[in-house]
Amino acid sequence: MTSISKISLKFSFQCSVAALIFLLMAGCSTYRPSNTENICDIFRGETDWYEAAVESNEQWGTPIWVMMAIMHQESRFRHNVRSPRDYLLGFIPWGYKSSAYGFAQAKDEVWGEFQDEFDSGADRDDFYDAIQFIGWYTHKTQRRLKVSKWDAYNQYLAYHEGQGGFSRGSYKHKSWLLGVANKVKNKAAMFNQQLKSCQSELDDAIDGWF
Structure with a gap:
C-alpha cells in the first residue's frame, strides 16, 4: 500500500x-421522552437521566419526583426551550421576553450563580446540569426560606418567583400561578407513586453498567 x-x-x-x-x-x-406523564417511561428511555437524578438527589437532598415535576412544568423535558419571543411594534422579532432557557428554564443571572458555585462549564441544555440546578436551587430555598424539599407546591412558587419574590409574597395575588403550583404538587405526587413501582428496576439498570 x-x-x-x-x-x-x-x-x-x-x-x-x-x-x-x-x-x-x-x-x-x-432525547425527549415520548410519554412525559410517566416517570418510569421517562427513565427507561434514557437511564443516564435516572442516574443524573439520583446523583442530584444525593448531592442536594431534594426528592427525584419533586425535581422532575418542576422540570416537567418548565420544559416538558425539551432541552432547548426558550421563553416566548418579544416583538417591537407588535410584529418585528426583538429577542425573547426573558433569558430563561433549557430543561430547567433557568435565567442567565441565577444560572451564572449556579456555575460559580457548582460547575463553571454547566450547560442549560444538558439534562445532568439542569437536574443538578433544580436540586441546588431547591436546596437553597430550603436553607434560606425554610421550605421543605418535599413541598413541591411552595418549592415551585419560590422557583418561579425567585427566593426574594417568594419571601415578599409576590405569588399571593397571582391566582393562575397558584393553579400551576398545584399542578406541580399533583405531578410530584403522581411521579412519586410511579417511581415506587420501577425504582428497583432502574437501580439494577444503572448498576449493570459497572
Whole structure:
C-alpha cells in the first residue's frame, strides 16, 4: 500500500470515528421522552437521566419526583426551550421576553450563580446540569426560606418567583400561578407513586453498567 493510500485510509477512519462520536453526543442531548406523564417511561428511555437524578438527589437532598415535576412544568423535558419571543411594534422579532432557557428554564443571572458555585462549564441544555440546578436551587430555598424539599407546591412558587419574590409574597395575588403550583404538587405526587413501582428496576439498570 502506498503512503498516500495509508494517509487516505487513516483520514477516512478518523472522520468515521469523529462522525460516530458526534452522532452519539447528539442523540444524548436531544432525547425527549415520548410519554412525559410517566416517570418510569421517562427513565427507561434514557437511564443516564435516572442516574443524573439520583446523583442530584444525593448531592442536594431534594426528592427525584419533586425535581422532575418542576422540570416537567418548565420544559416538558425539551432541552432547548426558550421563553416566548418579544416583538417591537407588535410584529418585528426583538429577542425573547426573558433569558430563561433549557430543561430547567433557568435565567442567565441565577444560572451564572449556579456555575460559580457548582460547575463553571454547566450547560442549560444538558439534562445532568439542569437536574443538578433544580436540586441546588431547591436546596437553597430550603436553607434560606425554610421550605421543605418535599413541598413541591411552595418549592415551585419560590422557583418561579425567585427566593426574594417568594419571601415578599409576590405569588399571593397571582391566582393562575397558584393553579400551576398545584399542578406541580399533583405531578410530584403522581411521579412519586410511579417511581415506587420501577425504582428497583432502574437501580439494577444503572448498576449493570459497572
